[in-house]
Amino acid sequence: MPTDDLPETFRVTTEEQLRAVSNLTRHRIMSVLRFEPATITQIARRVGLAKGSSSYHVRLLERAGLVKVVRTRKVRGVTERYYAMAARSIELPDPGEGGPDLLMRHAVADLEAAPSGAERHVGMVHLRLTDAQFTELGERLRTLAEEYRALSDPSLPDTSLVFALFHPATGDPIEEETE
Template sequence: MWETERRPPDGTAEDTPDEQGHLVLRSPEQSKALGYPLRHRMVNLLRQRPATLRRLADALGMGKGTIGHHVRVPREAGLVRLTGTRRVRGGTEQYFALVSSGLRVHQDATVGPGFLVRAALGEMLPGRRDEPSHTALRHLWLTADEARALEARWRALSDEAHPANSMRGEPYGLLSSLFRADVPSLPPEDEH
């Protein structure tokens, strides 16, 4: 799960998971590591289970050397870790995993919600008639209290555990954002 937060700063260190066990992203190095589409796709693969460079390369249709280079960046940023090794035919395979099951973008990070929108657009496949799909932009006129209540309801829904499991079905993305919209208002009508 990816999420941006707009909560008061909690003093959590950038490499310390939050209350849901999500790694809170703050540093420019972490933003750089996730800002490249190939690395973002690798992170999505590693959400499923630890993998070797060869398995990542096969899944992404790329060379092992290219994948090795791109694994290094999120590893140096503290997002990916080495979880084990295995001897194979005169060599050693390394298994890599995410350091956390979910990632949350801190409100003070150099990237914000736009990062998630770009990530969703990069993952979005063209829809087919037989697949469920719905995209809409809706504007709601809410009071601040109503907006806070809606945010709390959506947070509760989005915080439900839903582990990545390729044996269970196909991946679907759900991007939701509650934001102050730059929509002008008409002045009240003259009563003539």
């Protein structure tokens, strides 16, 4: 399926859409559909689900507008549907102060489920930046991610890149106990 006609971004705005993307299984289904259309059977195999469970989750994503049928074909008298993402990327609403960030929770779950012997690059760096540097770094990270997304080849293994640039919460300094 050519992705030239896909909208760049799908903005999650309704409770139904937010519930649809909040589920880790549906997050993994969307990962399968990120680069190429797939049938319920193909999705079930890739995600490790029963076909019925896969169908249920895909229907919820379709109802929320996040995935769509892009092609059908008849196979032994049954109509086989190929599903794909409705947009190149999904933009979630800001979780607000103290709210859970769904993307980070899903990314951590995917990282924990990844094969332990596989190559990984995970790190955390603490920085002190001006507002302008903070904005510039965020834009550079986004641009770099987009450059590599454009190089993605559906025939190659999946790779996930997750980044979070944020100002951590600041609390009261830790008071030392005195005796």
